[in-house]
Amino acid sequence: MSSPHLSPLVRGAREDNDRVPGTPRRGSGFLDEPFRLGTTPSATVGPYLAIGLTWPDGPHAVAEGTPGAIWLRGRVFDGNGDLVPDAMVETWQADPDGRFAHPDDPRGAVTVPGFRGFARSDTVDGGAYAVCTLKPGPVPDGAGGWQAPHVDVSVFARGLLDRLVTRIYFADEAEANAADPLLSALPDDDARRTLIAQPGEDGYVLDLHLQDCAAKGMVETVFLAV
Amino acid sequence: MLPRYGREPESSRTPLAFPGYRSTALRAPLRTPVDLPHRLTEVTGPVLGEDRVTAADADLTLRMGGEAQGQRIIVFGRVLDSDGRPVPHALVEVWQANAAGRYRHVVDNWPAPLDPHFDGLGRVVTDALGRYEFTTIKPGAYPWGNHHNAWRPAHIHFSLFGTAFTQRLVTQMYFPDDPLFGQDPIFNAIPPTARHRAISRFDLERTQDNWALAFQWDVVLRGADQTPFETDDDGDVA
Numbered sequence: 018m019s020s021p022h023l024s025p026l027v028r029g030a031r032e033d034n035d036r037v038p039g040t041p042r043r044g045s046g047f048l049d050e051p052f053r054l055g056t057t058p059s060a061t062v063g064p065y066l067a068i069g070l071t072w073p074d075g076p077h078a079v080a081e082g083t084p085g086a087i088w089l090r091g092r093v094f095d096g097n098g099d100l101v102p103d104a105m106v107e108t109w110q111a112d113p114d115g116r117f118a119h120p121d122d123p124r125g126a127v128t129v130p131g132f133r134g135f136a137r138s139d140t141v142d143g144g145a146y147a148v149c150t151l152k153p154g155p156v157p158d159g160a161g162g163w164q165a166p167h168v169d170v171s172v173f174a175r176g177l178l179d180r181l182v183t184r185i186y187f188a189d190e191a192e193a194n195a196a197d198p199l200l201s202a203l204p205d206d207d208a209r210r211t212l213i214a215q216p217g218e219d220g221y222v223l224d225l226h227l228q229d230c231a232a233k234g235m236v237e238t239v240f241l242a243v
Numbered sequence: 244m245l246p247r248y249g250r251e252p253e254s255s256r257t258p259l260a261f262p263g264y265r266s267t268a269l270r271a272p273l274r275t276p277v278d279l280p281h282r283l284t285e286v287t288g289p290v291l292g293e294d295r296v297t298a299a300d301a302d303l304t305l306r307m308g309g310e311a312q313g314q315r316i317i318v319f320g321r322v323l324d325s326d327g328r329p330v331p332h333a334l335v336e337v338w339q340a341n342a343a344g345r346y347r348h349v350v351d352n353w354p355a356p357l358d359p360h361f362d363g364l365g366r367v368v369t370d371a372l373g374r375y376e377f378t379t380i381k382p383g384a385y386p387w388g389n390h391h392n393a394w395r396p397a398h399i400h401f402s403l404f405g406t407a408f409t410q411r412l413v414t415q416m417y418f419p420d421d422p423l424f425g426q427d428p429i430f431n432a433i434p435p436t437a438r439h440r441a442i443s444r445f446d447l448e449r450t451q452d453n454w455a456l457a458f459q460w461d462v463v464l465r466g467a468d469q470t471p472f473e474t475d476d477d478g479d480v481a
C-alpha cells in the first residue's frame with residue numbers, strides 16, 4: 018500500500034479498512050501526520066533592493082537624539098576581502114530593559130516611547146551599514162538564566178539565495194557574554210570574536226565577513242541557523 | 244511556553260550556494276551555520292503595519308502623474324503560515340522591473356527604456372484573513388551577466404516579515420509557463436520539489452473585464468509548532 022506516489026494522506030491506508038479505529042482508510046481524509054503547508058522558497062534580494070526596501074527612517078530603531086542612542090556600525094566583506102556595496106543589514110533587538118516591542122512579549126510593552134526595535138541599512142555607502150538604536154538589556158533565556166545583551170541580525174545581498182542570520186554582542190559586557198548560552202556554545206574565542214562589537218566613536222563597531230579571506234587575515238562571521 | 248518555528252526540510256529549501264549562480268561563489272558562507280534555539284528575540288519581530296503604507300502604494304500603474312506602459316495585472320493571494328493559519332496585518336513589500344525589463348536603479352544600465360510613470364515599488368498590508376492585493380504591470384524579462392545569453396524570467400520581488408524574526412522572507416514570484424525557467428540559475432537553485440511554490444497561477448475569475456489580467460500567489464511562512472496534545476489515562480486528547 019505504501020508507495021512514493023501516494024500523498025501522505027493515504028500512506029499506510031487500506032481501502033478495506035473501516036474496522037480499526039484510529040487508522041486510515043483511503044478516501045477517508047484521515048491525516049496520518051500533522052497538516053503542514055510547504056513554505057515558500059527564498060530567493061536573492063538581487064542588486065536592485067534599494068527600489069523596494071528603502072525607508073527614510075530605515076536606519077533608525079530610535080530617533081536620533083533620543084537619550085542613550087548609539088550607532089551600530091560596520092562593513093560587509095566577501096571572500097576576496099572586498100567590500101559588498103549592495104547588501105542590506107536588518108537588526109531586531111530588545112529595549113534597554115530587555116523587552117521587545119511585540120505583543121507576544123509576556124512582560125509587556127517597551128518602556129521607551131518610539132523605540133521600534135527594528136532597523137535596516139543598506140551598504141551602498143562603501144559597503145558600510147549603520148543603525149541608530151539603544152543598547153539592549155539582558156534577555157531571559159527561557160531556562161531560568163539570562164542571555165547577554167544582543168541584537169539579532171539578518172543580511173541580504175545579491176549572491177545570497179537566502180538571508181544570513183547572525184548576532185551582535187557587546188565587548189563591554191564581558192561578564193554577561195561569558196554566561197551567554199550561544200557564545201558559550203561556540204568552539205573558541207576566534208569564533209566568539211566575530212560576534213562581539215567593539216566600542217567606537219558614537220557606539221559600537223562590528224564588521225561582517227561572508228567568508229574567510231586568509232590573504233587579508235579575515236575570519237568568516239559565525240552565522241546562525243534559526 | 245514560547246512557540247517554536249519549524250524549519251523546512253533541507254530538501255525543499257533554497258541552498259545558500261548554487262554553482263550556476265556565479266555571485267554565490269564569494270558571498271555564500273562556507274562554514275556550517277551554528278544552531279540558534281528559538282528564544283524571545285527569535286519568536287518576536289517588528290510590528291510593521293498600516294502606518295508604513297498609503298492606499299496609493301497598492302497601485303504601481305499610477306505614478307508621477309500618469310499611467311505606466313504595459314500589460315496591467317492584479318496580483319493577489321494570502322500570506323499563511325505552514326500550519327495553514329493566515330498571517331494578518333503583515334507588511335508586504337514588492338519591487339520589480341518595468342514592462343521592458345528595466346529597473347529604475349542606478350546600476351541597471353541595460354538599454355531598454357525607463358517608463359516615466361513607473362517606479363516599480365509597491366507596499367501593502369495583509370487584511371484580517373491574511374489577504375493582499377496590488378495592481379501593477381507585468382514585468383519584462385531582461386538579460387544579465389551571469390553566463391552567455393542569460394535572461395531572468397519575469398518576476399516580482401517580495402519581502403515579508405510575518406510576526407516573528409524566524410518568519411522573515413525575501414523571495415521572488417514568477418509567472419506560469421515561462422519559457423526562460425530552464426536556463427535561469429536563480430529559479431533552478433530552488434529544489435525541484437519546491438519550485439512550483441514560487442510560481443503564481445493565472446486566475447480567470449479575478450481578471451477584470453476590459454481592464455486587467457489576474458495572478459494568484461499564496462506565500463507560506465514558517466509556522467509555530469503546535470503544542471503537542473497531552474493525553475489522559477484513557478488515551479483521549481485532554
